[in-house]
Amino acid sequence: MSIVVVGSVAFDTIASPSGKVEGVLGGAATYFALSASYFTDVRVVAIVGEDFTAEHENVLKKRGVDTRGIEHAKGKTFRWGGQYLDNLNEAKTDFTDLNVFQNFQPHIPSHYQDSQFLFLANIQPDLQAMVRREMKTARLTGGDTMNYWIKDFRGELLATIRDWDFLLINDSEARMLSGEHNLRRAAQKIVEMGPHTLVIKRGEYGAILFHRDRHFMVPGYLLEKVFDPTGAGDCFAGGFIGYLAEKGFDLKAGHIDNKELSRAVIYGSVLGSFCCEKFGVDRFRTLTRADIDARFNEFRACTEF
């Protein structure tokens, strides 16, 4: 089953204790697509400016990602700058230049319409809803959001996620969205808002999946060195949804294989961990499916008792 991802393509300027890079390829849709490409066909809907070259596009194409839904507009691509201090879980934003992203009106190309999975990365909730309406045939829809939309676009966001199948957010977003500090209670409230499957991402501390009355927890992979956590959450989503798509997994079905759903969380964790090993999307230039499966097995060895 193939996946359509809608979200940002960006150029990031990142400083971490391990170094600094300027204007490197990034954005939620980019990270998600690269990550999910190890599992299934991925199609991107995004907007870029004139500074987005064939070389940039080739990073995606080399991984077999369908880039025909990327709109090329006049102006500059979205640019973000941020830095990580000792706490690698949290970025301090230096600047956000939306540029062409400001006028992003995502549309699903007709040749994407047969995709069964739709992932709505972090964009304005109304745009997410609009895309959802354009792709009613998607068997499984869900996405991500962020503190800004939760705080200032609450009504739109709640209306948007009401008919999502899954939501992947981080712990502070889950707390803000639910108004509950305790994650178990936060999850109960969020599931009542619509998505029957919720993944709360906790950065270096791992992730928790909530599905119906069950939850599954995984600790974060213990990296020896974290170069750059930018995009790790999007890569997690790519691994998670990618694995479900590869398996042709239907979350709406009456009989859910809970073990497979848990394995999707592990694949998400695996991809998120690889993402941190180099700056930007660099790790994906050499990463193989064999590397991914080896780390999946490492997760088992480190958590099984």
Added chain:
Amino acid sequence: MSIVVVGSVAFDTIASPSGKVEGVLGGAATYFALSASYFTDVRVVAIVGEDFTAEHENVLKKRGVDTRGIEHAKGKTFRWGGQYLDNLNEAKTDFTDLNVFQNFQPHIPSHYQDSQFLFLANIQPDLQAMVRREMKTARLTGGDTMNYWIKDFRGELLATIRDWDFLLINDSEARMLSGEHNLRRAAQKIVEMGPHTLVIKRGEYGAILFHRDRHFMVPGYLLEKVFDPTGAGDCFAGGFIGYLAEKGFDLKAGHIDNKELSRAVIYGSVLGSFCCEKFGVDRFRTLTRADIDARFNEFRACTEF
């Protein structure tokens, strides 16, 4: 196999978002002993003042804990006051009145000498070393420490832990002791300091065990409500060492059953989680071994894939 625990018995005044209690029974040795008592015989070495009554002692005795090594001195018992704000992982200390604990000179009673396990809770490293010398026959020795000793008594601490088998500390202590922020690298450095088995406790985020070239990770149990995290780390230690003692597990042996070692970490996590469900040691008034084993199985269900 029985365990001797050396550490504090205290009266705690605790405020958390769930309420407030004043002068309730606490202290590292108390929490450790109650927790380990579900697995094996536990013997306490501690010092208390005249305000420590038969009623307090009965909390331990009811769980079969040997209290004959508790010295009754003139004056008041150690008192600690602290509060937890929204971040339940960290206490803000309001006061520390050492009282009789200031002159604590721990000695192992002769009828404790046949114990195979020695747990040195967080006390002055020189006192830990002294007790260790008094109990050379212990097959397995280890303990806990805290930021104060790491910072201001580094030499004594390093000399003390050099011949320990295991060390259980929290993540910020591990970082301070090793000078490494990354926990994997921190663990490598600490293991080189002596203890062949290291458990890094991460509060609500679980724990990591390092043993030789292997590590095992467990996420924290997802409590619906945390009343009071005081003592959770000591209860973790009690569950961990308690299970190893129950199994007659010899960490020094050439062939270590890694799965059993991992299960000890789970039992530690289970006991730590129960500790948080009521203020002070209250949860141990009703907790049964069946409750503990049920939560052990819950851990498996929540982490297996």
